[in-house]
Amino acid sequence: MVARHAVAQDDEEETDAPSPVEPLLYDEGSAIIRRSEWSRAPGKQDLLKPAEGFTRLTVHHEGNGVNTHTRWDDVARDLNGILDAHMKKHWGDIAYHFVIDYSGRIWEGRSLGYEGAHVLANNEENLGVMLMGNFEEQQPSARQLASLNRLIAAVRRKYLISLSSIYGHRDLGHSVCPGRNLYAYVTGLRRDETDEEA
Ligand SMILES: [Zn+2]
Numbered sequence: 001m002v003a004r005h006a007v008a009q010d011d012e013e014e015t016d017a018p019s020p021v022e023p024l025l026y027d028e029g030s031a032i033i034r035r036s037e038w039s040r041a042p043g044k045q046d047l048l049k050p051a052e053g054f055t056r057l058t059v060h061h062e063g064n065g066v067n068t069h070t071r072w073d074d075v076a077r078d079l080n081g082i083l084d085a086h087m088k089k090h091w092g093d094i095a096y097h098f099v100i101d102y103s104g105r106i107w108e109g110r111s112l113g114y115e116g117a118h119v120l121a122n123n124e125e126n127l128g129v130m131l132m133g134n135f136e137e138q139q140p141s142a143r144q145l146a147s148l149n150r151l152i153a154a155v156r157r158k159y160l161i162s163l164s165s166i167y168g169h170r171d172l173g174h175s176v177c178p179g180r181n182l183y184a185y186v187t188g189l190r191r192d193e194t195d196e197e198a
Contacts, residue, residue: 032108038075038079038080039079043111050114053159054126056127056166056167058118058166059129059148060130062130062132063177066133066134079099086117093117097110097116100148102141109130135181136180138181163189
């Protein structure tokens with residue numbers, strides 16, 4: 001794996017759009033669970049739009065009931081349920097690029113080679129990350145937030161996404177997503193950039 005990704009990793013100036021089949025970020029040593037490890041159902045490529053890179057990132061919550069699943073099988077079942085629902089909406093694949101479960105595992109969603117389907121009319125250059133749970137009802141776990149930070153750092157090494165371009169779904173659409181408890185954290189990430197500049 002290291003050798004396979006060595007060239008892409010060294011080329012920080014790469015500006016070409018990612019190839020739809022080229023895995024990205026998985027050379028960061030950050031143990032992201034690949035999509036093929038939790039689903040055998042492929043996306044529908046004819047419904048997917050190749051991504052032109054990412055300049056912003058939007059954080060979502062699952063938004064169903066309280067979810068504190070930590071067992072692999074339980075989380076994989078949840079993810080497959082979400083995938084099925086999104087396929088029925090003809091979104092071509094699960095809407096998000098990454099999902100973080102309650103125990104802090106990071107699961108790959110749709111390939112970074114494609115635009116997401118997570119904010120109505122606002123998916124262009126918009127990388128989608130979903131945390132499992134309902135953060136109107138519960139608090140995100142410390143491990144989920146640590147993984148969100150780790151993922152954002154990895155993404156920002158690959159793409160030019162400023163902290164001020166990290167949004168909660170509610171910033172871009174008519175939604176309570178990602179729930180008040182997670183949204184408070186997301187707005188804190190944006191404040192961090194003000195501190196960086198000061
Ligand atoms: Zn959302």
